Structures are given as structure tokens and as C-alpha cells.
Amino acid sequence: MASGVNSGYAPLDVTVAGKPSNKKRVAYFYDSDVGNYAYVAGHPMKPHRIRLAHSLIMHYGIYKKMEIYRAKPATHHEMTQFHTDEYIDFLAKVTPDNMDSFQKEQGKFNVGDDCPVFDGLFEFCSISAGGSMEGAARLNRGKCEIAVNWAGGLHHAKKAEASGFCYVNDIVLGIIELLRFNQRVLYIDIDVHHGDGVEEAFYTTDRVMTASFHKYGEYFPGTGELRDIGVGSGKHYAVNFPLRDGIDDESYKSIFEPVIQGIMDFYQPEAIVLQCGGDSLSGDRLGCFNLSMRGHANCVQFVKSFGKPTLVLGGGGYTMRNVARTWAFETGTLVGQEMESALPYNEYYEYYGPDYDLDVRASNMENANSREYLEKIKIQVLENLRHTAHAPSVQSTVIPGATFLGGTEEDDDVVADLDEDENPDVRMTEHRQDKQITRDDEFDESDDEGDARPKLHGSRINWNGQRRVNFMDFQFHDDVEMEISGSRESVPSPPLIEVDVILAAAAANAEVNSEVMDQKSQILVAEATAETGPSNAPSRSHSIKAPIDPDGDIEMDEPAAAVSDQESEAEEPISTAQAPLSPAASIPTTTDAVVAPTPIPETNIKMEGESTKIPLP
Numbered sequence: 001m002a003s004g005v006n007s008g009y010a011p012l013d014v015t016v017a018g019k020p021s022n023k024k025r026v027a028y029f030y031d032s033d034v035g036n037y038a039y040v041a042g043h044p045m046k047p048h049r050i051r052l053a054h055s056l057i058m059h060y061g062i063y064k065k066m067e068i069y070r071a072k073p074a075t076h077h078e079m080t081q082f083h084t085d086e087y088i089d090f091l092a093k094v095t096p097d098n099m100d101s102f103q104k105e106q107g108k109f110n111v112g113d114d115c116p117v118f119d120g121l122f123e124f125c126s127i128s129a130g131g132s133m134e135g136a137a138r139l140n141r142g143k144c145e146i147a148v149n150w151a152g153g154l155h156h157a158k159k160a161e162a163s164g165f166c167y168v169n170d171i172v173l174g175i176i177e178l179l180r181f182n183q184r185v186l187y188i189d190i191d192v193h194h195g196d197g198v199e200e201a202f203y204t205t206d207r208v209m210t211a212s213f214h215k216y217g218e219y220f221p222g223t224g225e226l227r228d229i230g231v232g233s234g235k236h237y238a239v240n241f242p243l244r245d246g247i248d249d250e251s252y253k254s255i256f257e258p259v260i261q262g263i264m265d266f267y268q269p270e271a272i273v274l275q276c277g278g279d280s281l282s283g284d285r286l287g288c289f290n291l292s293m294r295g296h297a298n299c300v301q302f303v304k305s306f307g308k309p310t311l312v313l314g315g316g317g318y319t320m321r322n323v324a325r326t327w328a329f330e331t332g333t334l335v336g337q338e339m340e341s342a343l344p345y346n347e348y349y350e351y352y353g354p355d356y357d358l359d360v361r362a363s364n365m366e367n368a369n370s371r372e373y374l375e376k377i378k379i380q381v382l383e384n385l386r387h388t389a390h391a392p393s394v395q396s397t398v399i400p401g402a403t404f405l406g407g408t409e410e411d412d413d414v415v416a417d418l419d420e421d422e423n424p425d426v427r428m429t430e431h432r433q434d435k436q437i438t439r440d441d442e443f444d445e446s447d448d449e450g451d452a453r454p455k456l457h458g459s460r461i462n463w464n465g466q467r468r469v470n471f472m473d474f475q476f477h478d479d480v481e482m483e484i485s486g487s488r489e490s491v492p493s494p495p496l497i498e499v500d501v502i503l504a505a506a507a508a509n510a511e512v513n514s515e516v517m518d519q520k521s522q523i524l525v526a527e528a529t530a531e532t533g534p535s536n537a538p539s540r541s542h543s544i545k546a547p548i549d550p551d552g553d554i555e556m557d558e559p560a561a562a563v564s565d566q567e568s569e570a571e572e573p574i575s576t577a578q579a580p581l582s583p584a585a586s587i588p589t590t591t592d593a594v595v596a597p598t599p600i601p602e603t604n605i606k607m608e609g610e611s612t613k614i615p616l617p
């Protein structure tokens with residue numbers, strides 16, 4: 001317990017880091033329609049994985065320890081709190097049937113390759129964003145301590161551009177919602193890819209700190225260098241931890257925990273958003289890390305241990321069975337439930353053969369992250385954090401002797417040294433690359449299996465739009481998943497990288513990074529914050545509490561039933577006494593109006609009475 005100074009106040013209810021506080025109210029958002037959407041044939045992103053995860057969550061009985069909601073899908077208007085009207089208009093109207101008449105727009109908004117037009121695209125985005133916004137709104141109202149939306153976490157989407165399988169950035173929208181009531185929000189991203197869309201959205205503000213741990217170097221999206229730390233008021237409020245292939249549980253923990261602890265100490269966020277991309281798991285179809293399910297979930301447990309209001313989101317993850325296992329296990333972690341390793345029988349049981357086991361295990365792939373490398377980067381990241389003390393409510397002071405990264409020639413040398421064998425690409429399209437390595441039999445349930453991927457891949461488009469033979473060969477060199485007689489085993493094959501390829505890539509990288517930094521610097525703080533700031537937008541306050549029949553909910557073809565009941569609680573207007581914060585300090589705030597609840601037209605969720613708790617079997 002704390003110190004002996006008697007302040008005359010009652011002792012604070014302090015949650016000590018590392019000691020999970022006991023009871024957390026967990027709100028879980030799930031829309032049974034989400035699994036029905038499909039990107040185009042052969043596309044690695046499969047919304048079906050969310051249904052797989054949900055099925056495990058239900059069959060493990062985790063639903064008994066949380067409240068389950070179906071969020072109102074995000075509206076066109078809500079999405080434009082971050083995205084441009086023009087972009088959202090386009091997403092709302094483009095369909096596979098009319099897309100040919102939108103050639104120009106497709107190019108402009110980067111829709112068509114990684115981010116194809118598919119049936120129900122806008123509805124899919126609405127569900128994803130609605131869950132994250134609603135989760136944030138419930139956290140704001142103190143209705144739960146943890147909100148979960150596995151359909152969210154689509155971190156690559158930009159203000160007016162789709163990217164990396166993401167169209168609408170539910171994370172940015174959720175954070176904007178949190179900024180109404182929280183002065184400082186921390187975003188943590190453990191997807192294997194850099195959380196570029198979220199970082200960019202808040203690059204110039206100290207109201208949001210973004211922290212991304214990701215593979216860096218000849219890897220999508222090509223951003224997320226150590227020295228990218230934010231600009232203007234946002235300088236030092238972006239944290240990037242570049243990693244190499246094959247990072248394992250222990251190594252990851254050795255950097256994740258100290259960095260997050262440092263952020264909690266220095267920045268003292270009031271709310272946290274955790275993106276749990278499952279492509280950082282061992283054996284992911286597109287990933288290159290070697291985390292086990294438990295190593296991945298350790299991040300969730302650690303973040304939970306701080307006891308802050310936390311929005312937990314999905315993200316990438318392309319080996320469906322492993323994503324489902326992990327997100328189910330992490331849901332169990334959040335509610336504090338032990339889970340047996342033998343999977344409960346469920347309608348997707350065959351996905352989990354031959355072992356039918358909960359665990360996703362690490363492989364024997366090489367860890368290219370040396371202890372020295374990780375320590376060096378960690379120290380630099382922690383040094384940078386010293387400049388963030390409790391901003392924006394407390395003036396940050398210059399710390400004598402502290403190392404700044406992100407400007408001087410010395411800094412460049414440090415970074416160059418650290419990244420000497422990195423040669424990132426830009427505008428790499430995951431899908432183009434993937435197309436060359438997988439079959440087109442999209443609906444074959446086994447097509448997320450690693451055995452569809454040959455060891456070597458053909459040429460692909462590089463940053464100049466030129467075709468460079470084997471440039472990307474080394475991306476997947478060591479995560480070829482073998483499924484031979486029941487054993488999952490990785491076969492490492494060390495990459496042979498041509499010196500001229502490295503030099504060319506390094507030169508391109510420097511060019512691209514300076515371009516990116518220039519673009520970012522040119523964004524006026526006022527503009528960026530104003531356009532992400534929903535100063536007069538209505539707060540979210542309505543979702544349907546969905547008492548779910550574990551067996552009934554997850555049928556794909558179950559007839560839709562009309563739903564008219566609403567959550568009876570929590571619809572109270574926000575009083576001026578708890579006037580929401582404006583995301584941008586410069587923007588005048590109006591007290592949020594609460595939108596009248598709108599009935600959701602149909603659902604597959606079985607409703608068993610008005611706003612009742614989840615029935616126990």
C-alpha cells in the first residue's frame with residue numbers, strides 16, 4: 001500500500017500494474033451478420049473468422065461473464081467524423097455491379113486491389129465501425145470497464161483512402177468518441193503490420209499516443225520507423241517499435257511490457273484502445289512473427305492489468321482457426337475465465353483438426369530479433385517517452401541529456417545503424433502479393449492453411465511500379481507452414497538478399513520517408529484535429545443488448561427475426577456536469593445531444609425478452 005503521508009483523503013482505489021483487478025464489466029459487441037460478408041475470391045481477409053471466434057466464445061461459456069450487444073451500425077454521417085464525405089459517399093454507392101462506372105474514384109480512393117469492391121461493403125464497414133464506436137461510448141458512460149469488438153481494428157484505413165483490406169477506420173472513430181470524455185487516449189497496436197492509419201490520424205496531437213509494434217523492413221505498409229515520433233504538438237506522442245521476423249513470446253514480452261509500462265508512467269492515459277491483430281501469431285498466412293496464443297494474449301492481460309477503461313479490437317489475422325482460437329482465449333482473459341485446452345464441440349469443429357486444441361503454438365522459426373537489437377530500440381523508445389510527461393494537462397519539460405530521435409544527423413546515424421539491413425517498401429499490396437501465392441478457391445475452408453503457399457513467390461510490383469524479380473521472396477521465407485501428419489512445423493530457409501537490392505531499397509526508403517514526413521509536417525494541427533473532431537456530432541448511446549442463445553446465434557442461415565427492444569439502461573442524456581471533452585482543444589464543445597435509439601431492422605440474434613440478461617443454460 002502506499003505511503004505514509006496522510007492527505008486527509010480516503011485511500012485511492014489504485015489498481016497496481018501487474019495485478020489484475022478482480023471484477024471488470026465486459027461489454028462484447030457482435031453482429032451475427034458480419035460473418036456473411038466476403039471479400040473477393042481468394043482474398044485472405046475473411047470476416048468469417050469473427051464468427052469462428054464467436055462460436056468458441058459461446059461454447060466455452062464465456063458469454064456468461066459479459067454482456068453481449070449488437071451495436072447500431074455506424075451511419076454515413078458518423079463515419080465522416082474522420083473520413084471525407086466524398087470517400088464515404090463512394091463507399092456507400094459502389095457495388096460489384098456498378099463499379100465499372102467508378103473507375104476514376106476507385107483509383108483515387110485506392111479501392112480495387114487489396115481493397116476490392118464486394119457485396120455489402122458499406123454494411124460491413126458499418127458493423128465494424130458501429131461496434132468500436134459503441135464500445136467507446138459505453139466506456140465513456142462508465143457502463144463497462146472493457147469493451148470488445150473483434151470486427152474492429154481496421155487500422156490501415158485513411159481519411160480518404162482504403163488501404164490494406166481496411167476501408168473505414170473504426171479505431172479512429174472509436175478514439176474520437178473516447179476523446180469526448182478523456183483528455184488522453186493511448187492506442188496500442190500488436191498487429192504484425194504498422195498501425196499507420198491510426199498513427200497518421202493523430203500524428204499532430206498529444207491527445208492520443210499511438211504505440212505500434214510491428215514488422216518493419218520490406219513489409220506492408222512500409223511505415224513505422226523508430227524515428228517517426230509525431231510532429232507539432234504530437235511530437236513524441238507516436239511510438240514505433242520496428243521488429244524483424246520471428247519474434248517469440250519471451251522477446252515480445254521483454255519489449256512490450258517495459259514500453260507500455262513507460263507509456264503508462266509518463267503519459268498517464270485515461271483510456272486505452274488495444275488492437276489485437278492476429279497476424280502476429282505464429283503460422284499466420286501473411287505474417288512473419290512467431291507468437292503463440294499465450295504470448296499474444298499476454299499483451300491483453302498486461303494492458304488489462306492497469307485497470308483503465310479499455311476498448312479491445314480485432315485487426316489482421318489470416319489463418320482463421322488461429323485467429324479464432326486466440327480471440328476466444330483473449331476474451332476469456334478479459335473476463336478472467338480459465339479455458340480448457342480441449343476445444344468444446346462447435347459447428348466449426350473441423351477447422352481445428354487434427355488436434356482440436358485451443359493453443360496456437362510457436363514454431364521453431366528463427367528469431368531475427370537479437371537481444372541487443374531489441375534492447376537498443378527499447379532504450380531509444382523509453383528515452384523518447386521522457387518527453388511526454390502527462391501531456392497535455394501538464395507542461396512537458398525539456399529533460400537535460402535526453403536523446404531525441406527524429407531530427408539531428410546523429411539521430412539519423414542511430415536509426416541508420418539500427419535499420420541498416422532494413423529496406424522497407426511502400427504501397428505494397430498485400431493482396432497482389434497474396435494472389436501470387438494462393439489458390440483462387442476462396443470458399444474452400446482449408447484455404448487459410450499454410451499448405452497453399454509455395455515456398456517461393458514470383459515477382460511483384462515494387463515502389464516504383466516496376467516489376468522486380470523476387471524482391472519479396474524473403475518476406476515469407478521462414479513462415480511456410482507445414483501440415484504433415486498432424487504436426488505444425490515451420491521450415492526456415494534463410495534469405496539471400498542481393499546487395500544492390502538492399503541499396504536500392506534503402507535509397508527508396510529514405511526518399512519515401514522524407515516524403516511521408518514532409519506530408520505529415522504539412523498537415524496543420526488545426527486542420528487535422530478539426531477534421532477528426534466531432535465537436536457537434538451526437539454521442540453514441542444505443543446498442544441492443546443481445547441475450548444470446550449460444551447455439552442459435554451462430555447459424556448463418558437462421559431466419560432473421562425482428563428486433564424491437566432496446567437497451568433500457570444508459571440512454572440518459574449527458575448532463576452538463578460531465579460535459580464531454582472536445583477532441584481538439586481549439587474547437588468549442590457543445591454538450592452532446594443523445595440520438596433517439598433507432599430500432600435495428602433485423603438480426604439473427606435471438607432476443608429473449610426486453611433487455612434481459614443473458615440466459616444461462
Ligand SMILES: [Zn+2]
Pocket residue numbers: 191192193277279315316317
Ligand atoms: Zn496486419
